[in-house]
Amino acid sequence: MDTPICDFVENYIEQDCLRLHMPGHKGESFLGIEKFDITEISGADSLYQASGIIKKSEEIASEIFGAHTFYSASGSSLCIRAMLYLAMLLNKNKSGKPYVIAGRNAHKAFLSATALLDFDIEWICGKDSYLSCEICPRKLDEMLLAAKDKPFAVYVTSPDYLGNICDIKSISSVCRKHNVLLIVDNAHGAYLKFLKKSMHPIDLGADMCCDSAHKTLPVLTGGAYLHISENSDMYLVRKAKDAMLLFGSTSPSYLILQSLDKANVYLQSYTKRLEDFLPDIKTLKANLIGRGFELAGTEPLKLTVMPKSYGYTGHEFADELRKHNIECEFCDPDYVVLMFTPEIGAEGIKKTLKAFGEIKKKDAVLKTPPEIKVKEKVMSVRQAYFSLQEECDVKNSIGKILADSMIGCPPAVSVVLCGERVDESDVKCFEYYGINKVKVVKE
Ligand SMILES: Cc1ncc(COP(=O)(O)O)c(C=O)c1O
Structure with a gap:
């Protein structure tokens, strides 16, 4: 080639x-x-x-x-x-x-x-x-x-x-x-x-x-x-x-x-490499489900854990994994996303399995995520982006028009959309996802 x-x-x-x-x-x-x-x-x-x-x-x-x-x-x-x-x-x-x-x-x-x-x-x-x-x-x-x-x-x-x-x-x-x-x-x-x-x-x-x-x-x-x-x-x-x-x-x-x-x-030759690797990750997922972990998604190479059923928020669970020298791709209050490829090899799978095995299940009452909704927009995304903007604390943003939700990467997906007027439920949403400041359209 x-x-x-x-x-x-x-x-x-x-x-x-x-x-x-x-x-x-x-x-x-x-x-x-x-x-x-x-x-x-x-x-x-x-x-x-x-x-x-x-x-x-x-x-x-x-x-x-x-x-x-x-x-x-x-x-x-x-x-x-x-x-x-x-x-x-x-x-x-x-x-x-x-x-x-x-x-x-x-x-x-x-x-x-x-x-x-x-x-x-x-x-x-x-x-x-x-x-x-x-x-x-x-x-x-x-x-x-x-x-x-x-x-x-x-x-x-x-x-x-x-x-x-x-x-x-x-x-x-x-x-x-x-x-x-x-x-x-x-x-x-x-x-x-x-x-x-x-x-x-x-x-x-x-x-x-x-x-x-x-x-x-x-x-x-x-x-x-x-x-x-x-x-x-x-x-x-x-x-x-x-x-x-x-x-x-x-x-x-x-x-x-x-x-x-x-x-x-x-x-x-990647199909062959995947063919060789996918059974390992399938077994890993089955093993974790067997141990009581809840998983999300069906994408073959991704392992998305919903650790609340195990007594942890996503951030807490990611910290537990860090104690085992494992770094996740992404976590939020509800999920921990782990990305595998054949490059991680059988050793990587073994290490993951061992780490999960050593994390103890807890009893904890954890908050549920806020409902995600689409609201009526007050202005277009373009108008919001091109408006004069100011940064403000989330708790002071009620009634203002969101210009930038200031969500970083990962996951770079907005929890509230720009061009929409912020209401109390949006503030709860921002707070739930740990967003303290937003950019709003300057009045
Ligand atoms: C769903 C989705 N689309 C697009 C992108 C942007 O991809 P890139 O980082 O290759 O620019 C990302 C990045 O994380 C993503 O998660």
């Missing part, structure tokens, strides 16, 4: 050129990786006008994913903005304001795209957590039937942060029936392509999706893919690079591009 980007950089290092070009480290070792860190020198191609080694590498990735695949060195966040821009280009409903039907658990990058591209959102709300949103294909069908003007896309986050997976196959047939594009935030699911029976959104009928390669594949942080289905309008493919350039840095990291390039080799 060719690795054109890695090969080019290796050759360049061997030549030992005087680097009178960016970056300023000149290949000298500070972190130790600088010699690999080049820029768009002669022969190195250019990510957004790819015609050489990057194009070749992306073609290899396209072959692997069975899609038109484009690299991002700025994560899925960049791909999300690009996908929404692309979908807007195909918007046929030119009369009303363009809008998207979206699951309420959308990542912050979706909200920033909303603000930048100035479209409206019709939210579908989840029941159990602000991080989850089951999209019922029948209800979606009803929504689309009832819509006077069609949305320019349906936007679904699957898998979500907790490991829940939507029925993309049914959702995509509903979208196709109504001639509406389906965009999937598959940031957590790059590996789904490599299950024995692919569960990748593109294989299940999505028009576009993003995968954060760095989240579940052995790729450096920031490495991601934008995939466009081979069945989609070719205009999306022709405009994909322009869309990425519109939001991305003109200096994408070649370290990340090499990492994506190298991953292509690994991905050739």
Whole structure:
């Protein structure tokens, strides 16, 4: 398997050129990786006008994913903005304001795209957590039937942060029936392509999706893919690079591009690696359930614990795991998310099992999470983002319009949406999730 980007950089290092070009480290070792860190020198191609080694590498990735695949060195966040821009280009409903039907658990990058591209959102709300949103294909069908003007896309986050997976196959047939594009935030699911029976959104009928390669594949942080289905309008493919350039840095990291390039080799045999590893994680999950742990989600590589049934909040349980030298991906009052890949190996599984075995069950009365609701918006997300803002303590925010919920990453999903007026129940919600300050629209 060719690795054109890695090969080019290796050759360049061997030549030992005087680097009178960016970056300023000149290949000298500070972190130790600088010699690999080049820029768009002669022969190195250019990510957004790819015609050489990057194009070749992306073609290899396209072959692997069975899609038109484009690299991002700025994560899925960049791909999300690009996908929404692309979908807007195909918007046929030119009369009303363009809008998207979206699951309420959308990542912050979706909200920033909303603000930048100035479209409206019709939210579908989840029941159990602000991080989850089951999209019922029948209800979606009803929504689309009832819509006077069609949305320019349906936007679904699957898998979500907790490991829940939507029925993309049914959702995509509903979208196709109504001639509406389906965009999937598959940031957590790059590996789904490599299950024995692919569960990748593109294989299940999505028009576009993003995968954060760095989240579940052995790729450096920031490495991601934008995939466009081979069945989609070719205009999306022709405009994909322009869309990425519109939001991305003109200096994408070649370290990340090499990492994506190298991953292509690994991905050739990844189905086998997953096949070998998945029984271990299945056994781990079964074992934990047997010991009385409640788990959430069905995503094969994610282990989401609901530790309240064991007497711990998510934060307390994460601390218990830290005592065993295990660091989780994410915790909140209700959940602890642990992410596995074959790279963790059998030893990692053993260590996890041992740690869980040593955590003692407790009796504790713990608070239940507040209900998540969608309220009437007072102003659009864009108006809220572009308004004069001030920071205030959550307890002083009642009656004010939320401009930024100030939720960090992870999980970067808002518990209350900007553009909505904060009420008492929102304050309870902020407090429950440990958010003490918010940004509100200055009056
Ligand atoms: C559901 C979801 N979508 C998108 C993103 C953004 O991905 P990236 O970090 O690759 O930009 C994240 C990041 O955590 C995420 O959890």
